Amino acid sequence: MKKNTLLVFWLLGIFGYLQSQSYIGFLSDNYSGVNAVISNPANINSSPYKLDINLGGVSAFASNDYFGVNVFKALKDGYDFNLEATRSPLNDNRATGNVDVLGPSFMFSLSQNSTLALFTRARFFINANEINGETIASIDDDTTNDFTVDEDDFNGVGHAWAEFGVAYATTILNKNNRKLKGGISLKYLKGLASAYAFGEDVTFNYDADGTDLGGGQTTGSFTSSGTLNLARFDEFDADNYDYKSPNNASGFALDIGVSYQWHPDDLNTNTYKFKLGLSVTDIGFINYKNGVREVYNITNTNVSEEDYENSESINEFLNNFYTRLDGRTGYKIDLPSALNFNLDWNFRKNLFLNFNVDMPLISTDRITANRIANIVSLTPRYESKWFSFYLPFSVVQRNGFRMGAGFRAGPIYAGSGSLISAFASNNNQQADVYAGVKVPIYKNLPKDKDEDGIVDKLDNCPEIFGPKDNGGCPWGDTDEDGILDNEDACPEDAGPIENKGCPWKDTDGDGVLDKDDNCVEEAGTIPNNGCPEGEVTEEIQNNLNAFARTILFDSGTAMIKPESNTILMEIVQILKTYPSAGFTIEGHTDSTGGEDLNRELSEARANSVKDFLVKNGIDANRLLTVGYGESKPIFSNITNYGRARNRRVEINLID
Known part of the structure; x- marks a missing residue:
């Protein structure tokens, strides 16, 4: 039951x-x-x-x-x-x-x-x-x-x-x-x-x-x-x-x-x-x-x-x-x-x-x-x-x-x-x-060997998978710049990916590419980032020498005194304003001492000034140094005042 x-x-x-x-x-x-x-x-x-x-x-x-x-x-x-x-x-x-x-x-x-x-x-x-x-x-x-x-x-x-x-x-x-x-x-x-x-x-x-x-x-x-x-x-x-x-x-x-x-x-x-x-x-x-x-x-x-x-x-x-x-x-x-x-x-x-x-x-x-x-x-x-x-x-x-x-x-x-x-x-x-x-x-569907969705008779690359937008072929890199043609704004001219595959332009033809040119429409110089430079006027030249003559050295040496650093940095800023201009740094002494010794000392002092300028961003190729010793006095060496004025450094534009 x-x-x-x-x-x-x-x-x-x-x-x-x-x-x-x-x-x-x-x-x-x-x-x-x-x-x-x-x-x-x-x-x-x-x-x-x-x-x-x-x-x-x-x-x-x-x-x-x-x-x-x-x-x-x-x-x-x-x-x-x-x-x-x-x-x-x-x-x-x-x-x-x-x-x-x-x-x-x-x-x-x-x-x-x-x-x-x-x-x-x-x-x-x-x-x-x-x-x-x-x-x-x-x-x-x-x-x-x-x-x-x-x-x-x-x-x-x-x-x-x-x-x-x-x-x-x-x-x-x-x-x-x-x-x-x-x-x-x-x-x-x-x-x-x-x-x-x-x-x-x-x-x-x-x-x-x-x-x-x-x-x-x-x-x-x-x-x-x-x-x-x-x-x-x-x-x-x-x-x-x-x-x-x-x-x-x-x-x-x-x-x-x-x-x-x-x-x-x-x-x-x-x-x-x-x-x-x-x-x-x-x-x-x-x-x-x-x-x-x-x-x-x-x-x-x-x-x-x-x-x-x-x-x-x-x-x-x-x-x-x-x-x-x-x-x-x-x-x-x-x-x-x-x-x-x-x-x-x-x-x-x-x-x-x-x-x-x-x-x-x-x-x-x-x-x-x-x-x-x-x-x-x-x-x-x-x-x-x-x-x-x-x-x-x-x-x-x-x-x-x-x-x-x-x-x-x-x-x-x-x-x-x-x-x-x-x-x-x-x-x-x-x-x-x-x-x-x-x-x-x-269904008797048309063949599609590469299975890219494009039938073989319409596929330019029937055995290689590729998008419809390129006729069934994979995208190439015509200019060989590493950017596929479908993403390359200039497929026939090599260019960086940052510019979508196009080469950078130089609109003003000054040799500075537009991406680096601060004055794209106006020709300038490479040192001045593509902008034109002003002329070194007589007034600028006088200012340079006024600064340079106040540079102090330890007695009988080429060692620049620390209190002259402020003056030297002023000179650096003036030179950077004219990046393509060349200058000579001239060393001078009074008539005290032998002639050969004075020439060597004047050259050493000119090189000390150059070294300071280069260390602070001035291209060494723009600077020439020369030591004149006692040969170019601007005052009489008879008096203390005259000898003090003759011990100097001058910075002059190279024409």
């Missing part, structure tokens, strides 16, 4: 919380072809395929948040599930399983900017929601055959249906390196099976020996209370049930989406830098016009298990032992409407990083609705014409982190959103897998 009751409990309860994105990883591939219609119909446009035929693909998923296993250990012989599986009882444990089948489907290009797809799809999922973990533990307890269910409220929906759809996508905007695409899918829905149930204040106590059959034999009995609401498309629980597709179970649905792409190089290629996608899927419902809805008060005590076993169906059992409060014909099941956001970044040739968010648009309080879970995924991938590889990382609502892997190799695609995490975790609570086969027929 325990296992049978557990099965009935799941089936009565309680279905309905879809938790997985189908074909995770593969749908982000630009070569997913007609499969892309599942997440965003706009993505089938600008496909690399002329025709894409999906022969068949299936994606399956199972998840719970109560039991956890180590997959490696579980696959080995001798694994004891009851002893080794982890258990995580909550007040609202859930479990789910779903299958998504993409049947024969076709996608073909109508033109360069429009695409049409025809597709078939079958979808099924079943869940248990809001299940008290203590209930599962009680049923799972092998130490006793008795168990207790105390569920309060629970709800769910299970559903299987087929889709026959047509999708159309077109380019809305295509300019300025930006492309905007839009797409829409219209789907006819055929209901295959459905049931939903929800309970209010439900309790259920099973006593394995509660009914005395006489002769020492017993059977189970159960006592229950609360309200149970059930809806079903057919009496599928009857012993002689033979499945038939339900009549009058159909509907329509709509998917709509847009996609924005930024192509930094060429809009005529499929190589984008960024792609943003936004879509709303599964807007619609299926009307089960012949379906049955019933409400029961399940309050009763000591109901025999034998009565349950002898009933032809659960419906018969409920009607015989409980109070039917309401019964109606017909109900609707809403599809799992969702908002899908996608960001794809082509960060390097053939390498992409995809960020995806799927959000439900159906409230959790809506009993007659399928609903997806929130899922956020980040998928790096390698993508090429005949091969792609995906490594999705995802966080799923209520199931946490998972990591998977997938690939596309020619006509085959396969993968899983949780393959790696399933084997790496000691408490894995989910698993999914997908696989399929397709026939891809690529």
Whole structure:
């Protein structure tokens, strides 16, 4: 009775919380072809395929948040599930399983900017929601055959249906390196099976020996209370049930989406830098016009298990032992409407990083609705014409982190959103897998050997990657100045990078480049930074000599006295004002001493003055020194006054 009751409990309860994105990883591939219609119909446009035929693909998923296993250990012989599986009882444990089948489907290009797809799809999922973990533990307890269910409220929906759809996508905007695409899918829905149930204040106590059959034999009995609401498309629980597709179970649905792409190089290629996608899927419902809805008060005590076993169906059992409060014909099941956001970044040739968010648009309080879970995924991938590889990382609502892997190799695609995490975790609570086969027929695109976005017949350098602005050739450096021609303002004249590759001008032709010329429009001299110099006037000459004659030396030596430094610096400033003028520094003595000695002393003193001037910034080539000794007196050497005036230094302009 325990296992049978557990099965009935799941089936009565309680279905309905879809938790997985189908074909995770593969749908982000630009070569997913007609499969892309599942997440965003706009993505089938600008496909690399002329025709894409999906022969068949299936994606399956199972998840719970109560039991956890180590997959490696579980696959080995001798694994004891009851002893080794982890258990995580909550007040609202859930479990789910779903299958998504993409049947024969076709996608073909109508033109360069429009695409049409025809597709078939079958979808099924079943869940248990809001299940008290203590209930599962009680049923799972092998130490006793008795168990207790105390569920309060629970709800769910299970559903299987087929889709026959047509999708159309077109380019809305295509300019300025930006492309905007839009797409829409219209789907006819055929209901295959459905049931939903929800309970209010439900309790259920099973006593394995509660009914005395006489002769020492017993059977189970159960006592229950609360309200149970059930809806079903057919009496599928009857012993002689033979499945038939339900009549009058159909509907329509709509998917709509847009996609924005930024192509930094060429809009005529499929190589984008960024792609943003936004879509709303599964807007619609299926009307089960012949379906049955019933409400029961399940309050009763000591109901025999034998009565349950002898009933032809659960419906018969409920009607015989409980109070039917309401019964109606017909109900609707809403599809799992969702908002899908996608960001794809082509960060390097053939390498992409995809960020995806799927959000439900159906409230959790809506009993007659399928609903997806929130899922956020980040998928790096390698993508090429005949091969792609995906490594999705995802966080799923209520199931946490998972990591998977997938690939596309020619006509085959396969993968899983949780393959790696399933084997790496000691408490894995989910698993999914997908696989399929397709026939891809690529567009007859013009060849582009160097893949620079310029077809070979229009490419001046078909085997070397180059920009469109240079005819498909890499930029050269004609003047060999180290600056590529596309950045060189003077590509045929070598010049520095500071002047954008152009040689510096000399507007006034004075030999001083404009960048260094303080007088660009007026010819000058190099020493005067390109500006013209003034003439050394007689007045300037007199001032120089007036300063020079006051230079003091230690007696009988060429050592300049420190108090003369101020005078010498005045001379320096005058000479710097006339940077191209040359001067002689003349040394003179009085007649005291020998003639040869006086000449040597006068030369030494002239050189001491020159050394000071050079040390303070005067070009040595502008200065000549000469020692006249006593040969050029300006006063009589007879008197002390005259001799003092004859001991002098003069600085004169060289004509």
